[in-house]
Amino acid sequence: MSMRNYTSVTEFILLGIPNTEGLENMIFVLFLTFCTFSLLGNLLIFLTILASSNLHTPMYFFLGNLxxxxxxxxxxxxxxxxxxxxxxxxxxxxxxxxxxxFFYHTLGGTECFLYTVMAYDRFVAICHPMRYTVIMNPRVCTSLAVGTWVGGCLHGSVLTFLIFRLPYCGPNKVHSFFCDIPVVLSLACADTSLAQTVSFTNVGVVALLCFLLILISYTRIVLSILKIRSSEGRRRAFSTCSAHLTSILLAYGPVILVYLKPASNLWLDAAVQVLNNVITPSLNPLIYSLRNKDVKLALRKVLVQVTHSFGV
Structure with missing residues (x-):
């Protein structure tokens, strides 16, 4: 039987962010501002990496994917x-x-895998600098990048199948501004214990596994940095990793708060999801450009070229 035959619900009603009545215009401006900044900022970073030959390295290849x-x-x-x-x-x-x-968890899984790959890249660069170009050759980098996107797609497919194989025949009001696992599962007209267990285990295992691999990489990195005799060398090594670590904290914080906390709080869930969906993606261009001299220099060159091309 097809998935459509399991349900009489043909649409859901999104209730938005709780306790924000009368603030719609302000929230709209907030969403529009951060979404625009995210689009333009990340597009600029992506095009800068493409246009700058000195940024055609594994580190910036993965940053372009991010x-x-x-x-x-x-x-x-x-x-x-x-x-x-x-x-x-x-x-x-x-x-x-x-x-x-599907797309939310596909991209969420891709993000986890991508941060893990980026941590491994930094581990090889700092702990095995003489073999870095051999280990992180173009073929390996391409395979790792493709693997993050394919892995994310599989992750999203499994979760979507688990959630929407259930029948939805009664309430259809979603207590959020988008469809996600906890709020959608609460509307199912069947026992959701298996779907809840498998889906939350899936999310938890992926997040925990990626986090542990990142932790192992950075533990090795810190130990290697502490062995560097030059204070300038240590400072540069820590500076290289600080932007990545900041992004990881911004990415993992919301996941932990939403999926791993014991009790549900609709307003807190919505606030955390706004941070995760809208604000964090707009901050990454600032995090990586302000903390990286190579990116800042390349950005200036690209902006100068664009300005000259338009005759400004």
């Missing part, structure tokens, strides 16, 4: 939320809800 992720991630849920804030329809089709769950 910029592409940060361009795509806000576009999964923010457009529908902004339509809702403009006073338009707050409904989302059954298929649209399933699409949000």
């Amino acid at each position: 910029s592409m992720f940060d361009i795509l991630f806000p576009s999964v849920n923010s457009p529908k939320m902004m339509v809702f804030l403009m006073g338009q329809s707050s409904t989302i089709s059954y298929q649209g809800c399933a699409s949000q769950v």
